[in-house]
Amino acid sequence: MNATAVAPARALVVDDNEMNRDVLSRRLQRSGHAVEVVDSGERALARLKLQNFDLILLDVMMPGIDGYEVLARLKQDPALRHIPVIMISALGETESVVRCLALGADDYLTKPFNPLILQARVDACLIKKRMHDGEMRHLQSMEREFEIGRAIQAGxxxxxxxxxxxxxxxxxxxxxxxxxxxxxxxxxxxxxxxxxxxxxxxxxxxxxxxxxxxxxxxxxxxxxxxxxxxxxxxxxxxxxxxxxxxxxxxxxxxxxxxxxxxxxxxxxxxxxxxxxxxxxxxxxxxxxxxxxxxxxxxxxxxxxxxxxxxxxxxxxxxxxxxxxxxxxxxxxxxxxxxxxxxxxxxxxxxxxxxxxxxxxxxxxxxxxxxxxxxxxxxxxxxxxxxxxxxxxxx
The missing domain is CATH 3.60.40.10 (PPM-type phosphatase domain)
Structure with missing residues (x-):
């Protein structure tokens, strides 16, 4: 197992192509991450309601609800919008990249992807996620302290x-x-x-x-x-x-x-x-x-x-x-x-x-x-x- 620059995380791979899901999951698992895979946008949204994830690798082109729609729904949901999303696609057009970034994607990779670049971008997204989680814990702690102060002041x-x-x-x-x-x-x-x-x-x-x-x-x-x-x-x-x-x-x-x-x-x-x-x-x-x-x-x-x-x-x-x-x-x-x-x-x-x-x-x-x-x-x-x-x- 290769050492990873960040602590192990839980990732969700969303791709309608079985070979792509297999390649991505094996690459992530080699870095010590726990991985779940789904084959459609519909199943991805349902899974996200049941399980917490630290990272999502999301295919752009899928039948039914495509990656653009899944991404848009994620970023509109206050409970999910903080999860980093890396878009994966065979499309390398600037228009697709711009659209994904405008919808809130954290990064964009084209197939076939370089394993080292994949790991670097996964690590960068997870570091960003850890920082966000730390800030949220700090804010929650401060809010608790303010609640105590508010109660004391009311006295x-x-x-x-x-x-x-x-x-x-x-x-x-x-x-x-x-x-x-x-x-x-x-x-x-x-x-x-x-x-x-x-x-x-x-x-x-x-x-x-x-x-x-x-x-x-x-x-x-x-x-x-x-x-x-x-x-x-x-x-x-x-x-x-x-x-x-x-x-x-x-x-x-x-x-x-x-x-x-x-x-x-x-x-x-x-x-x-x-x-x-x-x-x-x-x-x-x-x-x-x-x-x-x-x-x-x-x-x-x-x-x-x-x-x-x-x-x-x-x-x-x-x-x-x-x-x-x-x-x-x-x-x-x-x-x-x-x-x-x-x-x-x-x-x-x-x-x-x-x-x-x-x-x-x-x-x-x-x-x-x-x-x-x-x-x-x-x-x-x-x-x-x-x-x-x-x-x-x-």
């Missing part, structure tokens, strides 16, 4: 939204990739308020996702700690923003990672909202009467520089008012007309009828229609809170 988002009498709350979280740099959070504070977070870590992918976990943990751990009795919302917000900012800037400054974040504490009973907007897209408050106002910046993004100064803003949500916090993936969503933009977002908020969830559905529909099926370029996160009743009416 950093709240399992359920806090129940607030007189309030209707809904959220959306749509990563552009397997893992995201966006995050949101809603949880009760020690003082009885509802802490609201909508944030976006710079960059995308795995790095942003890792820092998303760090930012989210710092924010929740700080805001949830047992503050001294009587500590008000302003102090909690400032402590949360300052500690998160300084830790990232001092410990991880060389990574140049930062997050824009909206941090708020809502008094569900009164509708009072205290907030820090750290470089984030200003959330919108829409009233049933048509008024629109934004909660502007009160400090820089978190993690850029230590010892930054933050201030606390204050607003009030009346019955019927809707608070919409979102990340820049909403307004910067790309379509054939450019970016979605704030004007389209405001247009989606013209009709405040229905629940908060229904409102987010309308925005999502507008984004999908604008993108016209294009792959999302950035993560999209939205948090909507609507005040449905005053405390005294409960």
């Amino acid at each position: 950093f988002l709240p399992e359920s939204l806090p129940a607030m009498a007189g309030w209707d709350v809904a959220v959306r979280f749509r990563p552009a990739r397997q893992v995201a740099g966006d995050f949101y959070d809603l949880f009760a504070t020690q003082s009885g308020g509802i802490f609201i977070v909508v944030a976006d870590v710079c960059d995308k992918g795995v790095g942003a996702a890792l820092y998303m976990a760090l930012f989210r943990t710092l924010i929740r751990a700080t805001a949830s700690q047992p503050f001294p009795e009587g500590t008000d919302a302003t102090a909690i917000l400032l402590a949360t923003a300052t500690l998160t900012n300084d830790y990232i800037a001092r410990i991880h400054g060389r990574a140049n990672m930062f997050a824009t974040a909206f941090l708020g504490i809502l008094d569900a009973r009164t509708g009072s909202l205290m907030y820090v907007n750290a470089g984030h897209d200003p959330p919108l408050i829409a009233s049933a009467e048509g008024g629109r106002r934004r909660l502007g910046l009160t400090g820089p993004a978190l993690g850029l520089l230590a010892e930054q100064r933050f201030t606390v803003g204050m607003t009030h949500l009346g019955v019927g008012d809707l608070l919409l916090g979102y990340t820049d993936g909403v307004v910067e969503s790309v379509g054939i007309e450019g970016a979605f933009g704030e004007a389209r977002l405001l247009e989606a908020l013209l009709d405040l009828q229905g629940s908060s969830d229904r409102m987010l559905q309308r925005i999502e529909a507008a984004l999908d229609a604008f993108g016209d099926g294009a792959e999302a370029s950035d993560d999209i996160t939205m948090v909507a809170l609507r005040r449905t009743a005053a405390a005294r009416a409960l």
Whole structure:
């Protein structure tokens, strides 16, 4: 047995001529390959459904389904298109060669063929197949790792939204990739308020996702700690923003990672909202009467520089008012007309009828229609809170 340049493989020889099948199979077997033979295109396609092969040697001229048709069907089948195909024919015309290559053949040999050339081309195709198989295994391994990362990241988002009498709350979280740099959070504070977070870590992918976990943990751990009795919302917000900012800037400054974040504490009973907007897209408050106002910046993004100064803003949500916090993936969503933009977002908020969830559905529909099926370029996160009743009416 002659040594072969590649590991033994399983080959399928397809030829209606018994002598050609015999010659090809003996040549391949001498190189250590396992060989199966069939005498027609129909039998080849049936066999390929039952058995995995590493290489196909396919005769061009056969009665019934000829080699061209078999090749075309192979390359149209996602499960088979990766198998290398060497076309074998007595025809040496350029037109036949071009046709086979255009259909996706990996090589072309004319009869009678030189055994050394046959082996060289078989080896080349099998090396290509091995490389493809290795790449697929690597991609599958990466996908598995991303699945694990996606599941872990999902654990950093709240399992359920806090129940607030007189309030209707809904959220959306749509990563552009397997893992995201966006995050949101809603949880009760020690003082009885509802802490609201909508944030976006710079960059995308795995790095942003890792820092998303760090930012989210710092924010929740700080805001949830047992503050001294009587500590008000302003102090909690400032402590949360300052500690998160300084830790990232001092410990991880060389990574140049930062997050824009909206941090708020809502008094569900009164509708009072205290907030820090750290470089984030200003959330919108829409009233049933048509008024629109934004909660502007009160400090820089978190993690850029230590010892930054933050201030606390204050607003009030009346019955019927809707608070919409979102990340820049909403307004910067790309379509054939450019970016979605704030004007389209405001247009989606013209009709405040229905629940908060229904409102987010309308925005999502507008984004999908604008993108016209294009792959999302950035993560999209939205948090909507609507005040449905005053405390005294409960």
